[in-house]
Amino acid sequence: NAGVTQTPKFRVLKTGQSMTLLCAQDMNHEYMYWYRQDPGMGLRLIHYSVGEGTTAKGEVPDGYNVSRLKKQNFLLGLESAAPSQTSVYFCASSYSISVINTGELFFGEGSRLTVL
Amino acid sequence: DQQVKQNSPSLSVQEGRISILNCDYTNSMFDYFLWYKKYPAEGPTFLISISSIKDKNEDGRFTVFLNKSAKHLSLHIVPSQPGDSAVYFCAAAGPGVSYDKVIFGPGTSLSVIP
Numbered sequence: 001n002a003g004v005t006q007t008p009k010f011r012v013l014k015t016g017q018s019m020t021l022l023c024a025q026d027m028n029h030e031y032m033y034w035y036r037q038d039p040g041m042g043l044r045l046i047h048y049s050v051g052e053g054t055t056a057k058g059e060v061p062d063g064y065n066v067s068r069l070k071k072q073n074f075l076l077g078l079e080s081a082a083p084s085q086t087s088v089y090f091c092a093s094s095y096s097i098s099v100i101n102t103g104e105l106f107f108g109e110g111s112r113l114t115v116l
Numbered sequence: 117d118q119q120v121k122q123n124s125p126s127l128s129v130q131e132g133r134i135s136i137l138n139c140d141y142t143n144s145m146f147d148y149f150l151w152y153k154k155y156p157a158e159g160p161t162f163l164i165s166i167s168s169i170k171d172k173n174e175d176g177r178f179t180v181f182l183n184k185s186a187k188h189l190s191l192h193i194v195p196s197q198p199g200d201s202a203v204y205f206c207a208a209a210g211p212g213v214s215y216d217k218v219i220f221g222p223g224t225s226l227s228v229i230p
Binding site: 004033035041043048090097104105106 | 125148150152159162165205207209213215221
């Protein structure tokens with residue numbers, strides 16, 4: 001009963017390095033999301049996907065790329081990490097894009113990324 | 117400028133008393149409001165929601181009140197329990213009710229003291 005799993009949980013990068021965060025969900029959800037959370041700010045949507053093979057930009061997409069090659073996986077990539085990307089990243093999935101009815105978001109435990 | 121504000125970063129309440137968490141918003145186009153709860157080292161989990169056409173929604177010990185004219189909502193927890201100690205995020209969706217239109221507030225950390 002894993003739900004949404006994120007790997008890695010912690011990572012330290014140097015400026016300019018690249019990395020990929022992996023999100024996997026076992027609930028057969030169509031919709032997946034990547035958020036970042038910074039001190040004093042709410043969760044902000046980076047990118048999202050409405051189904052396998054699709055991606056779309058959220059509120060703060062710059063500096064990130066995503067891919068959804070398989071329905072259960074949603075990857076978030078940083079091509080050239082910057083200190084401003086130091087944050088806690090949350091992946092989420094939902095049965096519906098709608099916030100009502102059965103549209104509850106299910107979140108992973110988060111991945112803490114530090115860019116030096 | 118933040119569209120969803122939670123002006124109290126933290127709140128402490130005695131066990132058994134009422135906890136009131138407040139949220140203010142600036143966008144009159146928001147159609148739906150949600151509260152999520154987060155424990156340390158875990159992801160947020162859905163708690164309760166309310167449509168903009170209602171002014172109250174209740175689920176057990178949790179009640180959300182919406183005052184559209186004041187652009188204000190509040191979450192009441194009665195009675196408060198130590199297990200309610202967590203960070204509470206207010207969120208608003210709109211225009212429309214899809215997750216790509218959801219804005220989260222910064223959160224309020226609630227401590228329920230036994």
